[in-house]
Amino acid sequence: MxxxxxxxxxxxxxxxxxxxxxxxxxxxxxxxxxxxxxxxxxxxxxxxxxxxxxxxxxxxxxxxxxxxxxxxxxxxxxxxxxxxxxxxxxxxxxxxxxxxxxxxxxxxxxxxxxxxxxxxxxxxxxxxxxxxxxxxxxxxxxxxxxxxxxxxxxxxxxxxxxxxxxxxxxxxxxxxxxxxxxxxxLVVFLRRPGNQAQFSAQLTSQIARREPLREVQHWITARPGDDLSVEALAARARLSPRHFARAFQAETGQTPGRYVERVRLEHARRLLEDTTDGVAQVAHACGYGTPEAMRRAFIKTLGTAPAEYRRRFRPQPVTSTS
CATH class of the missing domain: 3.40.50.880 (Class I glutamine amidotransferase (GATase) domain)
Structure with a gap:
């Protein structure tokens, strides 16, 4: 030994x-x-x-x-x-x-x-x-x-x-x-791979100063499966799409599309880690539309496909000694 x-x-x-x-x-x-x-x-x-x-x-x-x-x-x-x-x-x-x-x-x-x-x-x-x-x-x-x-x-x-x-x-x-x-x-995640960024989407972004934009940020986080196009988000903020896109990036440091991508990926990871939902079900819940779209997002950012991510980072029971 x-x-x-x-x-x-x-x-x-x-x-x-x-x-x-x-x-x-x-x-x-x-x-x-x-x-x-x-x-x-x-x-x-x-x-x-x-x-x-x-x-x-x-x-x-x-x-x-x-x-x-x-x-x-x-x-x-x-x-x-x-x-x-x-x-x-x-x-x-x-x-x-x-x-x-x-x-x-x-x-x-x-x-x-x-x-x-x-x-x-x-x-x-x-x-x-x-x-x-x-x-x-x-x-x-x-x-x-x-x-x-x-x-x-x-x-x-x-x-x-x-x-x-x-x-x-x-x-x-x-x-x-x-x-x-x-x-x-220890009530912590083993599952954060080393190449994961130090911050989540919410932490890497600044919090918008104006209330309509802050509300949109919260809306994205709470409803990743919804229509989160620039047009839909702009309507929610009561701004034109062009004005909204510029204001969102100026106040948060990220484009609306990039922010939505990060939120959806984080939500998909949590569902793969903490539920038994199938990959197709997770993709739909996170707004990807198709499992292939989610697969491309995972490979681009995490270097692994969703099914492999789940296999690697979902806890399995192990008998411990005290």
Whole structure:
């Protein structure tokens, strides 16, 4: 039986959820027979650290005494903005010996400062993605995905994306069924694929300032199967189609058509994940008209057909041990 050690790096100003979220995932998986994760935390000198919200975390030991782990996890937090040079040096020297190097949120800044992201594709929290790309031009920064895998390197977006990535690593190590069950116990989705954008349609769009346009946004979200043509939406907003299309894009940052596409895709994903409705029924409920139209939308955005998406991301029952 192969044991996979996971070492989580602690430092002052670390974000607590970046630490506890992934640890809950690995610890949850370790409750199953034949799943062997050895979880440890370490700070530079083994001393307690204070998180960005004021919690005190007591590490298991010091980084100086830590053996090379299978998975080295570097969380983010305020402490990554002006990192301790000694921590950066430790990462530069010791992190390459890990079989898998993982960052959560702004932990990517520490890896970049240590030169560990040079020549690699990586992501981070959208707020600092531009800073990462500008400060470390040797890094290929992709600000959109929830997480990015590049060889033994894995980087994730903001905060809860570390849970998504950790679930993907559990699936890689011990199979989909165990990862799905851990996700269900944590009441989170295993099903967000790594290439899914960090935001939903509602979050990527601005909220329109004018009430008629805001009402149209809510209408689209609540009724994805309805006629959502520009003409129909313009009539609802009591504007001409041309005026409506211009105003909607100006106030939300997206064209009406693009907004409708994203809402329909998200609704279709939820139905495939959470119901037993057939693909044709889902396509009709989401306004695609035909299963083929929905299939094209899925392949274009998610790189997989609806039936395959359901097979991969719909939970299946697994017997757990306590």
């Amino acid at each position: 192969t044991q996979r050690s996971v070492l989580v790096v602690l430092f002052d100003g670390v974000q607590s959820l970046d630490v506890t979220g992934p640890m809950e995932v690995f610890a949850g998986a370790a409750r199953f027979p034949d799943v062997t994760y050895d979880l440890r935390t370490a700070s530079l000198d083994g001393a307690p650290v204070r998180t960005s919200v004021g919690l005190t975390l007591v590490p298991d030991g010091s980084l100086a005494d830590a053996e090379p782990p299978h998975t080295l996890l570097v969380p983010g937090g305020q402490g990554t903005r002006a990192p301790d040079p000694a921590l950066v040096h430790w990462l530069r020297v010791h992190a390459p010996h890990a079989e898998r190097l993982v960052s959560v949120c702004t932990g990517a800044l520490l890896l970049a400062e240590a030169g560990l992201l040079d020549g690699h594709r990586a992501t981070t929290h959208w707020v600092v993605a531009e800073y990462l790309a500008r400060t470390y031009p040797a890094v290929e920064v992709d600000p959109d995905p929830i997480f990015v895998r590049d060889g033994k390197l894995a980087t994730s977006a903001g905060v809860t994306a570390g849970i998504d990535l950790s679930l993907a690593l559990v699936e890689e190590d011990f199979g989909r069924q165990i990862a799905l069950t851990v996700a269900r116990h």
